[in-house]
Amino acid sequence: MTTMNDTQRQALRAVLEARREQLLSELDEVRQGHAERVSNADNSPQNAFATEANEVAQEAVRDAEARRDHDELVAVRAALQRLDEGSYGACIDCGADIGLQRLQAFPAALRCINCQSKAESAAAAR
Numbered sequence: 001m002t003t004m005n006d007t008q009r010q011a012l013r014a015v016l017e018a019r020r021e022q023l024l025s026e027l028d029e030v031r032q033g034h035a036e037r038v039s040n041a042d043n044s045p046q047n048a049f050a051t052e053a054n055e056v057a058q059e060a061v062r063d064a065e066a067r068r069d070h071d072e073l074v075a076v077r078a079a080l081q082r083l084d085e086g087s088y089g090a091c092i093d094c095g096a097d098i099g100l101q102r103l104q105a106f107p108a109a110l111r112c113i114n115c116q117s118k119a120e121s122a123a124a125a126r
């Protein structure tokens, strides 16, 4: 199927595993941030209004980041699972080789470049 050799596969696995750890710790920080704000909630009644507006805005940013991290984590986990199953490197839509260059740039890529751009324009049209 693909021209990838074991060394290249190992290198991609290492990248994916490192990325998974990083995403997990980022998501952990987001969760801890939530917990801290809950425990400090009663401490500053005078500026509560401004603080709350500010926190809502910050939280929206954090939530968007957390969602992105989470989506990427799902893709990274799927890629690692496909490495274990031996199906890594084949497009999930058309089965073509994703291509080593693309995998080295995006180790979590599940689709070839053609199917990816189709999937993205479909998502944008929704």
Ligand SMILES: [Zn+2]
Residues within 6 Å of the ligand: 091, 092, 093, 094, 095, 096, 111, 112, 113, 114, 115, 116
């Ligand atoms: Zn494809």
